[in-house]
Amino acid sequence: MKVLVTEKIADKGIEALKNSGMEVDVDFQLCVERERLLDVIKNYDAIVVRSVTKVNEEFYQHATNLKVVGRAGNGVDNIEMEGATKRGIIVVNTPEANTVSAAEHSIGLLIASCRNIPQANGFIKNRNWDRSGFKGVELQGKTLGIVGLGRIGSLVATRMQSFGMKVVAYDPYITEERFKKFGVEKKEKLEDLVKESDFISIHTPKTEETFGMIGEKEFKLAKKGVRVVNCARGGIICEDALVKAMKEGIVASAGIDVLVDEPNTTSPLLDIDNVIITPHLGADTVEAQDNVGVTIAHEVVSALKGEMVPNAVNLPTLHHHELESLQSYLELGEVLGKLYHQLERDAIQKIEVIYSGAVAEMETSVITLAILKGVFEPILKERVNYVNASLIAKNRGISVVESKETVNGNYMNKIRVNIVTKDKTFTVAGTIFAKKDARIVEVNGFEFDVIPMPYMLVANNHDKPGMIGQMGTLLGASKVNIATMQVSRNFKAKEAMMFLTVDSEVAKETLNLIGNIDGIIKINFVKL
Numbered sequence: 001m002k003v004l005v006t007e008k009i010a011d012k013g014i015e016a017l018k019n020s021g022m023e024v025d026v027d028f029q030l031c032v033e034r035e036r037l038l039d040v041i042k043n044y045d046a047i048v049v050r051s052v053t054k055v056n057e058e059f060y061q062h063a064t065n066l067k068v069v070g071r072a073g074n075g076v077d078n079i080e081m082e083g084a085t086k087r088g089i090i091v092v093n094t095p096e097a098n099t100v101s102a103a104e105h106s107i108g109l110l111i112a113s114c115r116n117i118p119q120a121n122g123f124i125k126n127r128n129w130d131r132s133g134f135k136g137v138e139l140q141g142k143t144l145g146i147v148g149l150g151r152i153g154s155l156v157a158t159r160m161q162s163f164g165m166k167v168v169a170y171d172p173y174i175t176e177e178r179f180k181k182f183g184v185e186k187k188e189k190l191e192d193l194v195k196e197s198d199f200i201s202i203h204t205p206k207t208e209e210t211f212g213m214i215g216e217k218e219f220k221l222a223k224k225g226v227r228v229v230n231c232a233r234g235g236i237i238c239e240d241a242l243v244k245a246m247k248e249g250i251v252a253s254a255g256i257d258v259l260v261d262e263p264n265t266t267s268p269l270l271d272i273d274n275v276i277i278t279p280h281l282g283a284d285t286v287e288a289q290d291n292v293g294v295t296i297a298h299e300v301v302s303a304l305k306g307e308m309v310p311n312a313v314n315l316p317t318l319h320h321h322e323l324e325s326l327q328s329y330l331e332l333g334e335v336l337g338k339l340y341h342q343l344e345r346d347a348i349q350k351i352e353v354i355y356s357g358a359v360a361e362m363e364t365s366v367i368t369l370a371i372l373k374g375v376f377e378p379i380l381k382e383r384v385n386y387v388n389a390s391l392i393a394k395n396r397g398i399s400v401v402e403s404k405e406t407v408n409g410n411y412m413n414k415i416r417v418n419i420v421t422k423d424k425t426f427t428v429a430g431t432i433f434a435k436k437d438a439r440i441v442e443v444n445g446f447e448f449d450v451i452p453m454p455y456m457l458v459a460n461n462h463d464k465p466g467m468i469g470q471m472g473t474l475l476g477a478s479k480v481n482i483a484t485m486q487v488s489r490n491f492k493a494k495e496a497m498m499f500l501t502v503d504s505e506v507a508k509e510t511l512n513l514i515g516n517i518d519g520i521i522k523i524n525f526v527k528l
């Protein structure tokens with residue numbers, strides 16, 4: 001697998017990619033040399049970017065072999081998600097890896113701007129000693145308004161309380177409990193926060209709703225002498241409105257790390273003395289970069305291997321601990337799904353998944369994705385993955401329905417998959433024992449206790465003497481070693497199903513010979 005890295009990530013990250021057996025090309029010029037990037041990207045399975053490389057529809061059209069986009073960092077506003085999802089490209093990022101650094105940088109900007117530290121530093125470095133022009137303000141007793149009380153906003157909130165600040169926040173998308181947890185007063189409306197705050201710090205993502213959310217109207221409502229910080233994304237504070245408000249004396253100082261257009265050396269904000277500005281350095285610490293680099297390397301490698309990754313942006317969000325407890329169920333789900341097209345041929349109309357017992361309490365939508373991935377893999381091979389599995393089902397007109405039950409007979413947990421075709425329903429069920437051991441427990445009403453193995457034979461036969469022996473003889477003659485065998489019977493129908501795990505692939509000729517045994521109704525080789 002080939003990985004292209006177009007922006008600076010920590011050496012540890014590059015090493016981690018190489019140590020995982022990836023062929024890695026590093027070319028930082030490619031984030032700005034668009035034509036060259038579009039020309040070479042077809043040669044790569046994955047790309048690792050930061051915030052400069054534009055990963056958009058034009059890019060995807062050239063990236064014909066791309067499977068993974070790794071965003072070494074948090075914000076994914078330079079990556080078009082729809083184009084990735086429809087092509088089954090997994091987008092992963094590292095949302096937790098640089099939050100402390102970003103929070104500390106926000107606080108740095110806040111303090112440095114309200115105490116004129118960079119300006120004073122520049123003055124004295126020019127061999128001027130004059131204390132008159134740099135008088136600042138204290139933080140203690142002042143109100144800090146945080147817009148967006150997520151990972152970074154909440155870190156800033158708790159840290160600034162230790163400076164004796166009152167912290168209020170506006171974030172309509174989080175619970176009352178989260179405000180309480182961080183000792184922050186909730187503001188129902190942005191304008192209430194703006195009216196009350198001495199300092200405003202922005203910590204939302206850039207979305208249609210947040211872009212320009214602090215503009216002329218808000219500055220008109222703000223306290224005269226308000227101080228603002230934006231270490232989130234350029235344009236959430238409208239740059240023109242900020243310039244105007246600073247010239248009018250409404251805003252006393254601004255600490256800015258991000259601009260609408262980056263890189264940028266011509267912004268009018270650069271000409272304003274009370275604006276201190278850094279070139280998107282929020283995540284630029286040794287710790288954050290090491291953390292981001294190594295995390296993105298591991299995620300890109302996992303995603304290339306087709307594994308579920310915790311920070312896949314175009315998949316349901318999972319934390320590491322959730323993924324750990326889901327792992328066995330994801331594997332079981334894939335196994336159950338993979339059985340269908342290897343045992344049956346009919347076109348699928350509907351897939352029903354019934355979760356019972358403990359598994360019903362989990363993030364089952366992801367297990368359903370694993371089942372769908374399994375269903376399509378035997379016919380679409382590597383063109384199906386967790387990201388595009390449900391889109392593939394939708395495009396094929398297959399409806400997918402999930403339901404949950406609290407208990408299911410003898411099993412602590414059970415996943416049953418009903419695959420409905422025009423004429424019949426194929427049913428398969430499985431369970432997890434002791435948190436990690438998968439078992440197939442039912443196929444079309446036949447009960448089993450089968451440990452899924454890479455090579456398996458599944459036979460339907462008339463329930464009569466000699467079936468097992470004849471089959472064993474033919475497999476022995478073709479040098480296929482039988483590892484385990486289970487037989488399940490349907491007394492009423494006088495039919496049985498044999499489930500064999502074997503140590504190697506079974507040749508077509510052997511399968512034909514078995515199929516010709518008197519009493520064998522159907523024989524299928526299953527590869528997991």
Ligand SMILES: NC(=O)c1ccc[n+]([C@@H]2O[C@H](COP(=O)([O-])OP(=O)(O)OC[C@H]3O[C@@H](n4cnc5c(N)ncnc54)[C@H](O)[C@@H]3O)[C@@H](O)[C@H]2O)c1
Binds near residue numbers: 074095098151204257
């Ligand atoms: N400057 C840097 O180098 C740097 C580094 C890391 C992150 N960031 C940026 O910081 C920002 C915050 O990152 P995070 O990890 O804390 O994100 P997060 O997702 O944890 O938190 C964002 C919060 O914003 C809230 N929000 C969304 N829309 C809102 C709206 N319209 N009004 C109010 N609140 C709204 C969300 O509910 C959420 O709680 C992002 O823009 C990210 O890209 C910048």
Ligand SMILES: O=C(O)CC[C@@H](O)C(=O)O
Binds near residue numbers: 072075
């Ligand atoms: O340094 C970077 O790549 C940007 C960091 C930051 O903006 C992020 O979103 O993670």
